[in-house]
Amino acid sequence: MDTVWSGTWVADRLGVSLQEGGDPAAPRLDTLLGLALRRNPKRAHLLVSRVLGKHVPQSPEAVYAAGYGLGERVRALLGDEAAAAAVVLGYAETATGLGHCVADGLALAPYLHSTRRPVPGVEPAGGFEEAHSHATSHLLLPEDPELLAGGGPLVLVDDEFSTGNTVLNTIADLHARHPRGHYVVVALVDMRSPADRDRLTAFAEGLGARIDLVALARGTVSLPEGVLAKGQALVEEYETRAAAGDADDPAAVAGSGAGAASGSRSTAESGAGFGSAAGPAAGSVAAVERVALGWPGGLPDGGRHGFAPADRDRLEAALPALAGRVAAALGPEPGRVLVLGNEELMYAPLRLARALEESGAAREVRFSTTTRSPVLAVDDPGYAIRTRLVFPAHDDPADGPGDRYAYNVAGAGFDAVVAVVDGAGDTAALHAPDGLLARLAPHTGRVLLAVVPSYEPAPAPVPAPVSVPATVPVLDRQEPIMSEPLRGPAFSSYAPEDVGWLLQDFSDVELEAPTEEREEAIQAGGAHYAESLPVEYQPSPAYQELYQSALTASAARIARAVGTVTETVLAERTPSPVLVSLARAGTPVGVLMRRWARARHGLDLPHYAVSIVRGRGIDTNALRWLAAHHDPADIVFVDGWTGKGAITRELAAALTAFEGFDPEIVVLADPGSCVTTYGTREDFLIPSACLNSTVSGLVSRTVLRSDLVGPADFHGAKFYRELAGADVSVGFVDTVAAHFDEVAEAVDAEVKELLAADRAPTWEGWAAVERISEEYGIHDVNLVKPGVGETTRVLLRRVPWKILAQRGAGADLDHVRLLAEQRGVPVEEVDGLPYTCVGLIHPRFTRGATGADGKAVASK
Template sequence: MSTEEKKRVVWTGEWVARRLGVSLSGGDQLPGLLGLALRRNPKRAHLLVSHVLGKHVPQRPGVVHGVGVGLGRRVRALLGDDAAARAVVLGYAETATGLGHSVADGLGLAPYLHSTRRPVAGVAPAGGFEEEHSHATSHLLLPEDPALLAGDGPLVLVDDEFSTGRTVLNTIKALHARFPRQRYVVVALVDMRSEGDRRHLEKFAADLGARVDLLALAAGGVRLPADVLRRGQELVAAHDTPDEAPPAEARNAAVRVDLAWPDGLPDGGRHGFTPAHRARLDAALPAMADRLRDHLAGARRVLVLGNEELMYAPLRLAHALDARLGAPGGFGALDAERAAETWAAGGAGADDGPAVFFSTTTRSPVLAVDDPGYALRTRLTFPAHDTPADGPGPRHAYNVAPGADPARRFDAIVAVVDSPGDTPGLHAPGGLLDRLAAHTDRLLLAVVPAHTPRPAEDAEGTAPHRQAPPMPLPEPLRGPAFSSYAPEEVGWLLQDLSEVTLEAPTEEREEAIQSGGAHYAESLPVEYQPSERYQALFHTALETSAARIARAVGAVTETVLAELPRRRGRPAGVPPRPVLVSLARAGTPVGVLMRRWAQHAHGLDLPHYAVSIVRGRGIDTTALRWLAAHHDPAEVVFVDGWTGKGAITRELTAALAEFPGFDPRIAVLADPGGCVDTYGTRDDFLIPSACLNSTVSGLISRTVLRDDLVGPDDFHGAKFYRELAGADLSGTFLDAVTARFAEVEGAVAADAARLAAEDRRPTWEGWAAVERISEEYGIDDINLVKPGVGETTRVLLRRVPWKILARSGAGPDLDHVRLLAEERGVPVEEVGELPYACVGLIHPRYTRGATGADGRTVA
């Protein structure tokens, strides 16, 4: 690469910024620190890609380690020497394990621990927390010595970026409950919080009664368009291509290099890393680097590739190897701008002498685009080679293959894995080593022995007793203390937030949700109190539809009971006993009715629980952990009332990817959208439980997920509206449907036989219809289109409706919809071609007092 070309440094976020409308705000330093890429993740569209972290982007090891050391020195200056000497550093898996370790190096005498996603047999967690936006959300803390976290010195938490603060708050809340202290310091490469997030942290610290400081290399923000998720997914679909096909010629096998890793030296901070460990590593590094150098004669461009959470040991090896090869690049600890320029220009060229780079493999699924204005230009994908220890699924290495630019090619790669990862899968065709060998002339393999914690001994030197007990999980709530349902009907895997004021006016909530200022699950709508005319409609609808609902309940329950053994791989002859898990709250009346049908028709007493799932945030992971601890996940059947466009179906599938054993398929009464394969009917008809809110759902509110109320080991929250007991129709609804079970038995048997024989695969017809309606009515956000009788009713009860589309000739199933629309002044538009009985449109771009697309003032 010429000197002139090196001067033309292209920002590696330009490609995404132009196409997605994402931009960075803040100082001039941010583009030097960060590029942009697109996630293959339904929860977030964009990925901030650090140039100095050493994860996705190969970087000079002196830069990666030096940036962390520099931040650690800043922490020591902030705390003072006395407090710094008592500090403990905690890093986040997988991305910041090496950064956190480097910060501990800069702090001086601080011990280090990082969270992990790898359970270790015989080691009980000292804590854990959730990272909701991630593709892999659950973190464990597994210190060999639980006393590591028990001191009263400052706790320094290190992550690569501080975007909303949710993960850090989850961690502090969980640890403060067990190991309270007076001071926390949060360290990140970049601070991208909004003003609201900053105020939230200040309030959190005040409520906690502790000081929380934050240090970062740079601060700024990310501007996102309102429809960023949809547009991001469309871009990924349009530009995603298979990985580069490996060359056909034979490749050289990896050469195994024995590092002579010191006995007993931990491989990283998964179980704790002390200053004494650091001193042993420093002393051993030159000799280990020499063992690698002996195999690299003549190499000009070398990559040391770490493995997921194993970042620090490969980083230090790379730095030592850099020095042994006499490579230039001794950047100052905080010279981030020069670091970014060096990487963007392809690193040290042939005229500069040998150059060593460092990066690691990752779980993160990200789009690769071979363009200088895109941060992740190439992707190598390979199967996980440390399963079952670290979870199944593909793994990735970014910017390792050169792509279209031969100057980016590494003529030698050193793959560093820990001993659990040195499996046949690592060496198999298509495995990591095979993928790497296709893109380099020399491939070395170095295996670091994984540290196995040993139980500490008591004073007599015998009894292991220092392992921290596992974090206790909460227990289900039951009626009558929580809900008007009988205690045996359902156990609520929720926490009671009845004493918290969560309600906000509908218009205020809508504006906050659409502006991005709040998530819909952070507040509750004011409970709709039906008029006498509307209540009369409910009772009429229940009387006319009870038998139809009973028939659908019977059909879906019989389908579950017939197919559960086959789907879950149970031995022949073992009677099915599914664990019904309804998605609160619309699914809960259906779960109760399915339980009652199993009792009526088969004498089965099925367990039934209700859990929270939140669009954009996933399912309650604490509830899943509780279910896995008390039942076989293979027996769990998720239950909902009906499908709309299938958003929750997709949400559940994505959420359960990290919880093997659970089946993401949902059983519903009605599937008008063609989104599931287990249903009672695909007709879109009135289910009276959709007509009301809590007063037909056990007096329970919609579920709530908010950082200051729901900690990492808490269930999501909900309210019990005890004061509405006089208007409660929950039992009335259930009993009216149950009373019709006997008369529909023959029809249910026929329906079950028909369903067993027909093709029930999802058609996603509803999703296609919603996309068509969105385009026709100029609605950019597909989440503002709510198809089906149930979803349309919810729009009228909870949101700011714009208009209702009703299928011509839909009949009395829509009487309550027309009445609600009349009461709220919402137009009902009759349409011909519609797979649903009706569709509710939430007002797009809602602002109080604004004028809608039809010229009507909406509030």
């Protein structure tokens, strides 16, 4: 039993304290929570659960009992009849296992948890984000699309209830689609302030629904004045010491290297140790042994796509045999064993650990899981995160790039660690020299790997034919339509040799909708952004002047980036590339790359434009056309810039079903550090981002709608011939190309340096976006649009909430400031922004809300 509370270290230094809620029957908060620190401008302290099985290894029986007991309390609250009609929804990643356990306590409730991992072919049924977007935000991917459509109680499960923002946003989203009269919120601890409690009451009254809350314990966190600044300074101090390897200060080096909260791997690998059991000799490496679980065929690995009571029954029946295989692999007297789950995969490894614990096959069994959350580690008994191991994400597709962490494993004296991953996580990255298994090996006598097959949902039924508007010719959908590319001047204002569009022409179809209506429909989950088009923004004279001055100022800079990315492609990828730009932001870049190759090398490169849609993937018929006409090994996908890297990951996921294509995009600018082939990693103004179709060949963004696009069709787009008088597409390309000769020498020198440099993506932009999402209470990375290009798109096409600008940013933001002023959007200057600017879309847009100037704004 611990003699020192694992929050003492933080409490002593920051004055943070936990105030009990006054229920004498509830567990004390200090038995449920410890404290740690993280780098976060809004809240430096972190409540660390001691019974969740995430950051702190715990008895699997204790972890399971906490969740199961909460489920029993919910069942008593609802009554048997209502409980039988309930659905349980857990939050990724932290509460996926907890939600499962609550559903077990309810006995007959089906379970679904949100996920950050995209699954090709599975249509999201909503979520807490822009509808149908890519991975890493919360997606709801039930195999049964009607799972959330019933009118029975919805039970929402999270590990803690601190402000209530996430839960309230979820209820608002789901209630708009499937209204019901009763919601139950379940958490291990309820730490809301009185104001937050009042807000929930008012929210329920406005919704016209009952909202109950069930928790093991209630209380509040007391924060003295100045705690945020003191916490930030403390994190900075210990990160600096850890990076310097300050061996004179054991608390600073933190056993496993303290580790920077920002995710520096170099300082977080050793394990100084705590706990009484002996571990392996320093520097020893354990071999990895694979355990064949014999997982029942067709049994889901968890609740990502739904977990029915029948699935629970199958798992219960299989658990003795599953645990028996793990015990046999461990052999007699395995000592202290840790069963280590993997991010969202918490329930299956928890049940394995509990069955192993019940069997008595090991002297002691503990359970925890890896996580994507970076936390400062300090090797002190009064601190909740004593050591950490750092390793790269290894699931495919990853539920967000970057580093992952295993806390309180190094130095804890485990004789064996059983790492449990699903099939998508059993990748080369898992087994790499810096992967999870290699990181575990020096800190335990044995490492065993058990793989649970990733569940693949049944294909969705083909929808019935939908009537087609009279303006669209009805085509025979039975035969593949492998038409030739559309080319200018019949489609687009580019010369026919500049680009061929693998698209359908929807110019005569009415697809535009007012921006506010589109935003409302998209965020409510009732529409996908690719099913309609925003009304084309026509710039004011002042804005056109800004565009022209921006082009004049940056043309040489763009020309240099074009040359750099093109020469890198020719040197590394293929000497005869086929450029395939992602319509439409990538198309001007593809045209410029083609012109560079022709001007500098006499190459006449083919160039096509194809459609890719976040959440729905690339146009597969366009891929088939490309494979039929070119060697897939020569295909080079081109885009304008990276923000978070959403399309980078979308393309990689989409190409898994096609052989021979290189999935990595090449881009003009890579401020998010998401790709290895780029022209620059600076976040600067690319003037083609300032406008819409009038700088992209007069072509709209692409459209994918079931009544217009059949199974054998290309996606579609419109050609705005009527805007020819405002078109600057060819002028943009000509202006940049005119600087090719003057930048050629600089390009040669830069490419030489790049070819010798380490250009591996760091995905640092993604980490910044996640931080901003939490700091500003958005809780959805898809509503955070980083970089000059993405911010411009927000102002042109969406309903923005506010713009964050890097303090002191200059002319690159003139057009952003002008657009923001015209739309009544505040621009907030901030320090430490890795991008020049970031556009924020409020997660709960309500049409009709207006600002003082009468313009529509976002509101809750």
